[in-house]
Amino acid sequence: MAVTTNLYNYDPSVGAAIFFAILFGIITLIHTYQLIRTRTLFLIPLLVGGYFELAGYIARTLSAQETPNWTIGPFIIQHLLILVAPALFAASIYMELGRIILLVHGEKQSIISRKWLTKIFVGGDIGSFLAQAIGAGSMAGHSKSAVHTGQTIIICGLVAQILFFFLFIATAAIFHLRVHTRPTQKLLSEPAIPWQKHMFALYGSSFLILIRCVFRLVEYAQGRDGSLMSHEIFLYIFDSVLMWGTMVISAVAHPSEINALLKGDGALAVRKVVYVYRMVSNMAV
Numbered sequence: 001m002a003v004t005t006n007l008y009n010y011d012p013s014v015g016a017a018i019f020f021a022i023l024f025g026i027i028t029l030i031h032t033y034q035l036i037r038t039r040t041l042f043l044i045p046l047l048v049g050g051y052f053e054l055a056g057y058i059a060r061t062l063s064a065q066e067t068p069n070w071t072i073g074p075f076i077i078q079h080l081l082i083l084v085a086p087a088l089f090a091a092s093i094y095m096e097l098g099r100i101i102l103l104v105h106g107e108k109q110s111i112i113s114r115k116w117l118t119k120i121f122v123g124g125d126i127g128s129f130l131a132q133a134i135g136a137g138s139m140a141g142h143s144k145s146a147v148h149t150g151q152t153i154i155i156c157g158l159v160a161q162i163l164f165f166f167l168f169i170a171t172a173a174i175f176h177l178r179v180h181t182r183p184t185q186k187l188l189s190e191p192a193i194p195w196q197k198h199m200f201a202l203y204g205s206s207f208l209i210l211i212r213c214v215f216r217l218v219e220y221a222q223g224r225d226g227s228l229m230s231h232e233i234f235l236y237i238f239d240s241v242l243m244w245g246t247m248v249i250s251a252v253a254h255p256s257e258i259n260a261l262l263k264g265d266g267a268l269a270v271r272k273v274v275y276v277y278r279m280v281s282n283m284a285v
Contacts, residue, residue, distance in 0.1 A: 049088030056081030131157030
């Protein structure tokens, strides 16, 4: 396997990579348990993203152990998987909003119909995912032109992801404001529906992903000689911590509750991360 000494602008930390491999391993196993028990299938992309993060930090650990004679394999695996995982998180968040709209019978309050909401945002997310993956693959080339081309493609993918996220957050906020101001008939008859709890969790996750995408955009815009790519600490602060936080939010305010309320009696939902209860007439037992 080809060995090179110019893949990183620093000596990557083995300890930090192991630490985040453990964190993502734990939270991903929790999500696996939650999904299997509740069959909240629209969270499959988020779960896959968690395994991407886990595999990415395992590969980063292996790559860091090769310092200073890094091989291209572990480097490109960690670079690719850590880069594209948040796009999978975003896909589940987009689908969650559609289900909240359906739950409260609030399609008229949404500026984008529920029929098109998931198609538009998940479609844009797939495009962003593919652009970032192709760009990361191009950066595996040894020539400066290949690296430059890869960075440009990644920047385009990140710009698209950020634009779709801003539109999504605006769509969610307008819907939230309209329903809060003028509740739907469904909410008037069933005011205990916990839709706002999940809206705020959705905002939290979206905010973390958005900060991370802006960081990555600036990082790639600066290039290999920029301060962000030259200091490993920024990766862990503005990517690793934020994406782990995104998974924690979804594990604590688990969207299986929305899923169970839509399915009705007998459906399972998660409470307090690991406790699974059965929905009966919109009540937990």
